[in-house]
Amino acid sequence: MPSINRRHPAALALLILFGLFFAGTAFAAVSPKQADATATTVASVDDIAEGKKLFTANCATCHGANGLGVDGAGPSLAGVGAASVDFQMETGRMPMAKPGAQAPRVEQIKFSEEQIHQIGAYVASLGAGPAIPEAEYYDGSKGDAGKGGELFRVNCAMCHNSAGAGGALTRGKYAPKVTDVDPKHIYEAMLTGPQSMPVFNDANLTxxxxxxxxxYIEGQQEAGNPGGNPLGSLGPVPEGLFIWTLGLGLFVAAAVWLGQKSA
Known part of the structure; x- marks a missing residue:
């Protein structure tokens, strides 16, 4: 006699499907939000249109007319977001004056704040990416410098130096110094990972x-160098070399002086 409690063959598959659906929904609900949560106001259609004109006139040669990049010239900008544009252009790194291993920071920028915002709006329309953060998110006075120091030493010091003075990388690239840098640009750099820097999205660093x-970086700047000349803030190697050179020079000078006195 057949059992009345026998399950339908599709019951197990249906149960697994529902389990995956609810697990995915729960993960989406509790997972950290990306930079859009820190974004400024949404760009208007006019800003996007004006940004496209500026992009076509100034950026398309390297990044392509549609922003998807040109082989051997410039990478695709789809998905980099307005934050990347804001960082690269407000620091004068883009547009590059000449080809090189790395785009250096330039004090004299070519575009106005409004034009950079418009270009960023157009680039953001090419694909979802990090938006420009609001001021509260990079206000160092609201942060914990002690905790920031721990995070900096774990995630940043190997390239930027424990004092934030920067350092050399491979193939002509380098990690720039992070002192005397606008806090908004520091935040955007962590968010977008420019050049050789890794991306620290909100899942890596909230x-x-x-x-x-x-x-922490602002605290380092305010502290200055109470010990005297920092010698480039490059650590014990240049300090040891300086002491060795100075000490050896003093010993040589003392030996010469004693030799003359005894003659």
Whole structure:
């Protein structure tokens, strides 16, 4: 006699499907939000249109007319977001004056703040990416410098030096110094990972942790160099070399002086 409690063959598959659906929904609900949560106001259609004109006139040669890049010239900008544009252009790194291993920071920027915002709006329309953060997220006075110091030493010091003075990388590239840099640009750099820098999205470092790092960097700047000349803030190697050279020179000078006195 057949059992009345026998399950339908599709019951197990249906149960697994529902389990995956609810697991995915729960993960989406509790997972950290990306930089859009820290974004400024949404760009208007006019800003996007004006940004496209500026992009075509100034950026398309390297990045392509549709922003998807040109082989051997410039990478695709789809998905880099307005934050990347804001960082690269407000620091004068883009557009590059000449080809090189790395785009250096330039004090004299070519575009106005409004034009950079418009170009960023157009680039953001090419694909979802990090938006420009609001001021509260990079206000170092609201951060914890002690916690930021721990995060900086774990995630940043190997390239930027424990004092934030920067350092050399491979193939002519380098990690720039992070002192005397606008805190908004520090936040955007962590968010977008320019050039050789890795991306620290909100799943790696939360917005609050990024602010803590900024608080630490600002604290380093305010502390100055109470020990005297920092010798490039490059650590014990140049300090030891300086002491060795100075000490050896003093010993040589003392030996010469004693030799003359005894003659």
């Amino acid at each position: 917005p609050e942790e990024k602010r803590d790092v900024i608080a």
